[in-house]
Amino acid sequence: GEDVEQSLFLSVREGDSSVINCTYTDSSSTYLYWYKQEPGAGLQLLTYIFSNMDMKQDQRLTVLLNKKDKHLSLRIADTQTGDSAIYFCAESITGFQKLVFGTGTRLLVSP
């Protein structure tokens, strides 16, 4: 079955790097995603990685995928207070966006 797990909470200081981790169980995942949710708002796609890639970098964001261990991580460099939000890992098994979400990691960035 499909199952995506994340740690619930991460606290960092402004300027540090943040690393949010995710594990998934279905090896047939096609795409893996990171979404950001700010308080009272919907989900915003941050980045995604195709399952045949190991790494993707997009400005301050670096996504690492370890297919053997079914482990996905999101690294945010130079974390800012505006990065405080809930971050969701999600996987897509089928060709469209029938997403399976993790529980979300609440990132708190302190000045």
Added chain:
Amino acid sequence: NAGVTQTPKFRVLKTGQSMTLLCAQDMNHEYMYWYRQDPGMGLRLIHYSVGEGTTAKGEVPDGYNVSRLKKQNFLLGLESAAPSQTSVYFCASSGQGGTEAFFGQGTRLTVV
């Protein structure tokens, strides 16, 4: 460009009442989805649609019905609301072959 719009944004229902949540998208997307978000559980798929006139069950469909009479609209109905349906509901849409789902701002529903 409005994207995905959900109405209403907030609603309080009494147990046993019915209501319909409306989702509208203006991106001509084929696929639409309804998710619910509960604390510590992430988002779970309720129902989805792969095109006008089609619907399918997701992970947690019980107690909900949906309709997709027009391509741009996806309605989520609660026939007899229960306190367990207190949640934040998100609608999303995606294009055929696309890699991104676009989410609405959510509807916070409380059933008392």
